Amino acid sequence: MSEPATRAQPPEDLLGRLLAAADRSSRVTHVERIAAREGRRAPWPAWLPDLVKGRLTHAGIPEPWAHQAAAADLAHDGRSVIIATGTASGKSLAYLMPGITGVLDGDHVLYLAPTKALAADQLRAIRDLKLAQVRAATLDGDTPRDERDWIRRHANVVLTNPDMLHHNLLPQHARWTPFLRRLRYVVIDECHRYRGVFGSHVAQIVRRLRRLCAKYGSDPVFVLASATASDPGATAHRLTGVDVAEVVDDASPRGATAFALWEPPLTDLRGERGAPVRRTATAETADLLADLVIERVRTLTFVRSRRGAESVALSARRALAEAGADELTERIAAYRAGYLAEDRRTLEAALNSGELLGVASTNALELGVDVTGLDAVLITGWPGTRASLWQQAGRAGRAGQDALAVLVARDDPLDTYLVHHPDALFGRPVEATVLDPDNPYVVSPHLCAAASELPLTDADVELFGPSAPDLLPDLVRRGMLRHRPTGWYWTKRQRATDLADIRGAGGSPVHVVERGTGELLGTVDEPSAHTMVHRGAVYLHQGDTFVVADLDLETKTALVDRADPDYSTFAREVTDIAIVETLRTTEWEHARLCFGTVDVTSQVVSYLMRRPQTGEVIGEEQLELPARTLRTRAVWWTVPDEELEPLIAEDLDLPGSAHAAEHAAIGLLPLFATCDRWDIGGVSTKLHPDTGRLTVFVHDGSEGGAGFAERGYTGAARWLRATHEAIAACECEAGCPSCIQSPKCGNGNDPLDKRGALALLEIVLKGAATD
Numbered sequence: 139m140s141e142p143a144t145r146a147q148p149p150e151d152l153l154g155r156l157l158a159a160a161d162r163s164s165r166v167t168h169v170e171r172i173a174a175r176e177g178r179r180a181p182w183p184a185w186l187p188d189l190v191k192g193r194l195t196h197a198g199i200p201e202p203w204a205h206q207a208a209a210a211d212l213a214h215d216g217r218s219v220i221i222a223t224g225t226a227s228g229k230s231l232a233y234l235m236p237g238i239t240g241v242l243d244g245d246h247v248l249y250l251a252p253t254k255a256l257a258a259d260q261l262r263a264i265r266d267l268k269l270a271q272v273r274a275a276t277l278d279g280d281t282p283r284d285e286r287d288w289i290r291r292h293a294n295v296v297l298t299n300p301d302m303l304h305h306n307l308l309p310q311h312a313r314w315t316p317f318l319r320r321l322r323y324v325v326i327d328e329c330h331r332y333r334g335v336f337g338s339h340v341a342q343i344v345r346r347l348r349r350l351c352a353k354y355g356s357d358p359v360f361v362l363a364s365a366t367a368s369d370p371g372a373t374a375h376r377l378t379g380v381d382v383a384e385v386v387d388d389a390s391p392r393g394a395t396a397f398a399l400w401e402p403p404l405t406d407l408r409g410e411r412g413a414p415v416r417r418t419a420t421a422e423t424a425d426l427l428a429d430l431v432i433e434r435v436r437t438l439t440f441v442r443s444r445r446g447a448e449s450v451a452l453s454a455r456r457a458l459a460e461a462g463a464d465e466l467t468e469r470i471a472a473y474r475a476g477y478l479a480e481d482r483r484t485l486e487a488a489l490n491s492g493e494l495l496g497v498a499s500t501n502a503l504e505l506g507v508d509v510t511g512l513d514a515v516l517i518t519g520w521p522g523t524r525a526s527l528w529q530q531a532g533r534a535g536r537a538g539q540d541a542l543a544v545l546v547a548r549d550d551p552l553d554t555y556l557v558h559h560p561d562a563l564f565g566r567p568v569e570a571t572v573l574d575p576d577n578p579y580v581v582s583p584h585l586c587a588a589a590s591e592l593p594l595t596d597a598d599v600e601l602f603g604p605s606a607p608d609l610l611p612d613l614v615r616r617g618m619l620r621h622r623p624t625g626w627y628w629t630k631r632q633r634a635t636d637l638a639d640i641r642g643a644g645g646s647p648v649h650v651v652e653r654g655t656g657e658l659l660g661t662v663d664e665p666s667a668h669t670m671v672h673r674g675a676v677y678l679h680q681g682d683t684f685v686v687a688d689l690d691l692e693t694k695t696a697l698v699d700r701a702d703p704d705y706s707t708f709a710r711e712v713t714d715i716a717i718v719e720t721l722r723t724t725e726w727e728h729a730r731l732c733f734g735t736v737d738v739t740s741q742v743v744s745y746l747m748r749r750p751q752t753g754e755v756i757g758e759e760q761l762e763l764p765a766r767t768l769r770t771r772a773v774w775w776t777v778p779d780e781e782l783e784p785l786i787a788e789d790l791d792l793p794g795s796a797h798a799a800e801h802a803a804i805g806l807l808p809l810f811a812t813c814d815r816w817d818i819g820g821v822s823t824k825l826h827p828d829t830g831r832l833t834v835f836v837h838d839g840s841e842g843g844a845g846f847a848e849r850g851y852t853g854a855a856r857w858l859r860a861t862h863e864a865i866a867a868c869e870c871e872a873g874c875p876s877c878i879q880s881p882k883c884g885n886g887n888d889p890l891d892k893r894g895a896l897a898l899l900e901i902v903l904k905g906a907a908t909d
């Protein structure tokens with residue numbers, strides 16, 4: 139590890155310089171000063187063998203931090219535990235201590251990571267301990283057949299991912315008998331990644347694993363590692379089904395950080411319906427990156443898309459050249475996911491040595507990167523969760539140095555809200571991870587998979603959650619399972635695990651094929667195909683750009699051509715909702731709030747082309763795609779006509795008010811439900827046939843629901859209040875993408891009434907609980 143370079147200025151001075159350049163002080167909406175923290179060590183656990191202690195000390199660890207020791211003790215005692223602490227707080231040591239100790243006693247360890255890269259990093263860390271008794275190996279889609287045989291027979295630490303567990307290890311459990319019989323620890327790393335429908339699938343996969351372990355006589359202890367999250371024990375319980383103790387008190391040292399919130403200015407450019415356009419977050423970030431590199435400040439920049447990361451690096455280089463600092467242009471690089479581990483190591487080395495001063499990366503670098511001595515982190519747009527925000531910001535000032543972090547807002551309502559409401563970011567716990575292990579659409583295919591692994595008995599069914607008993611008769615009726623006195627049997631020839639597409643939203647996938655070469659580039663799940671690979675869509679694949687020439691829904695194929703358009707595309711959808719069942723209701727003073735099951739019929743009708751650098755809308759093309767219906771969950775609120783008098787008296791547009799409130803509410807829900815704006819949708823109407831009132835719906839985007847709408851219902855008062863504040867905070871006149879316009883609106887953002895949305899939300903929120 140190289141010596142961190144000395145830096146000329148503490149973070150406050152750095153920020154001062156950024157602001158002085160080009161009079162930018164009005165763009166900083168808040169600066170949070172986060173104090174340094176001393177580290178707290180604990181003695182090595184008494185049960186840790188001297189051999190392991192020696193190797194860890196040799197690897198540069200004098201003693202564990204207190205949180206590492208606490209979690210390790212619990213796991214060693216046989217208690218399942220989740221360790222939820224900050225970036226670089228050394229969570230691995232917490233499971234390595236009991237895990238390696240167990241292996242020396244003949245136990246086995248199964249390690250699950252959401253990405254292959256992270257599993258590879260862990261393998262390296264374990265091999266670096268150079269313990270002959272520890273036979274660790276990664277098992278993923280690329281592992282050759284003969285190596286798999288070796289792993290099954292000899293490995294005592296297997297590092298893999300939920301996908302391999304689902305498709306490979308569990309269905310072939312008979313061949314894994316020796317491994318499962320001695321399985322003592324199951325490590326679930328970065329477990330906050332298992333959220334939404336994907337998280338629900340992983341929860342079911344873990345239940346299948348537990349059932350098979352019980353058959354082979356083992357009862358593994360779960361050790362989960364998570365970014366800081368609220369209520370981590372409850373999330374870990376939902377994921378594993380077992381009781382899990384929490385360790386949340388981070389005892390690792392931290393340098394002081396100045397954390398600035400930054401809002402790019404409005405420009406003279408005009409967007410849809412004449413709305414003002416803000417300078418894009420990527421353009422603004424590129425300037426900041428160039429300024430920091432000129433000051434010789436080592437800076438890591440996070441950008442959501444690969445293309446965005448490349449464009450930030452390119453623009454920053456251009457800015458350096460214009461500033462006459464040509465010699466620095468080579469010291470900025472772009473990084474994207476999918477790079478090989480060796481490339482990543484080279485990049486880390488270049489950053490650590492100071493050879494590289496600036497890197498613009500996708501969120502891929504958030505995980506499993508070993509970089510010390512970074513001075514600044516720039517975050518281009520809200521990364522989706524506070525957990526990710528801290529993970530990214532935590533990359534600066536590692537090794538206890540002081541650092542600067544900047545969050546640059548994009549032009550959407552959530553980013554606007556956050557840069558104007560620092561209290562929503564700082565000094566409050568990060569969000570809980572949302573997943574719903576009881577989603578019947580998720581549970582059914584896993585019941586089939588479980589039955590194909592080992593017939594399901596009455597006693598087993600309970601393990602799969604409260605919805606399982608009701609689902610079984612239906613699976614029997616559909617001919618998927620057969621019920622015999624000894625249990626439920628899978629009788630089909632097909633592989634039962636193919637029924638569950640664990641990373642998709644259901645349906646059979648659409649294949650994306652390059653027209654010229656016939657090469658299969660990837661697949662898109664069916665519900666997403668309409669919005670992602672419609673004719674004319676710009677499709678990104680591993681950093682390359684393609685344009686869709688044709689989408690054939692019959693053959694489930696999208697043909698694409700390599701291209702380099704100077705715009706991105708946004709599919710626009712019109713949606714209808716019918717209420718199937720109202721499950722819960724809350725009455726506020728004027729409004730009624732509901733949660734329930736709905737049928738959502740939506741149709742992609744056109745797509746919009748926007749310039750990524752300026753946000754300018756350059757055109758819209760019509761599409762003819764069939765409507766499709768989804769049964770899912772929604773939260774909705776209704777207001778009776780008589781309560782709407784104040785809006786009518788002020789001549790505010792009712793449909794426009796509801797529509798604007800709907801867009802902004804969709805934009806803000808991700809703050810409360812750890813989802814993405816694209817995971818949810820909405821409908822608003824002045825008069826809905828099922829309610830007879832003005833109604834605004836926000837629904838989950840996947841079959842059966844994902845838990846997001848439900849989270850909106852339980853946190854409705856805070857959510858809608860934040861929605862109101864986001865609209866009020868935007869300084870535009872009549873609405874813009876930073877507040878009430880939506881890039882995926884099927885009605886072309888018409889009608890929208892900004893003032894009306896504020897008035898409507900005030901009426902709705904009257905009498906709502908204050909929390």
Ligand SMILES: [Zn+2]
Nearest residue numbers: 868870874877
């Ligand atoms: Zn606005």
Ligand SMILES: [Zn+2]
Nearest residue numbers: 883884885887
């Ligand atoms: Zn709309």
